[in-house]
Amino acid sequence: MxxxxxxxxxxxxxxxxxxxxxxxxxxxxxxxxxxxxxxxxxxxxxxxxxxxxxxxxxxxxxxxxxxxxxxxxxxxxxxxxxxxxxxxxxxxxxxxxxxxxQAVETDMFDYIKWCMVLIRTEQPLEIAERSLTSMKLICQKMRQQSLYDIIPGVSSVVTKSLGGNHKSNQKVKIKLLEIWELILVPYFQSLKND
CATH class of the missing domain: 1.20.1050 (Glutathione S-transferase Yfyf (Class Pi); Chain A, domain 2)
Incomplete structure (x- = not known):
């Protein structure tokens, strides 16, 4: 021992x-x-x-x-x-x-912003895909209330990614939609409960 x-x-x-x-x-x-x-x-x-x-x-x-x-x-x-x-x-x-x-929340927001810039600037798809996997885990761990601040940024990237002229493969689009759902569903439920 x-x-x-x-x-x-x-x-x-x-x-x-x-x-x-x-x-x-x-x-x-x-x-x-x-x-x-x-x-x-x-x-x-x-x-x-x-x-x-x-x-x-x-x-x-x-x-x-x-x-x-x-x-x-x-x-x-x-x-x-x-x-x-x-x-x-x-x-x-x-x-x-x-x-x-909670102690690393600011760093997680910085990571999420970095990840969104990766998608927006059409970096290599393998990196975008892998980064979104981590972002999804981060979003699952963070407090729901904290995630509401990133709704505009994520919504903008999701909309752009789903548009026809953006270089995103199917996996990237699916991961983005999963993250969007993770953030938006609790948000709309909280509005309904108010």
């Missing part, structure tokens, strides 16, 4: 060190070294995959740093880095409580 606790302590230390280096990346003005960043992301994912309980402040810090790197530093065409970041964020969001969700 003591050996296991020691092992988790070591893992937590490696995780904190890796996250600190990612934080330096997010603040750096230099271009990212893709291979180095990918190695660090793999290390974070491997440690998180062991499913040991992390303090809330570390979980919040990791999510904030990763979202910042994703929307501010990673080239939107580098799918291998985008997918790695989204894998970690999804994995972490799957096990968090409402306190953590």
């Amino acid at each position: 003591e050996a296991q606790a020691l092992q988790f302590q070591k893992l937590a230390l490696i995780l904190v060190q890796t996250v600190k280096s990612l934080q330096n990346y997010s603040r750096s003005l230099e271009e990212l070294n893709d291979q180095d960043l990918e190695k660090r992301l793999i290390a974070v994912m491997d440690i998180i995959g062991l499913k040991f309980t992390m303090p809330n402040n570390i979980t919040v810090s990791i999510i904030k740093i990763l979202v910042s790197i994703l929307i501010n530093k990673i080239d939107s065409k580098k799918d291998f880095l985008i997918f790695r970041v989204l894998d970690i964020v999804e994995s972490m969001l799957g096990h968090v409580d409402t306190e953590i969700i």
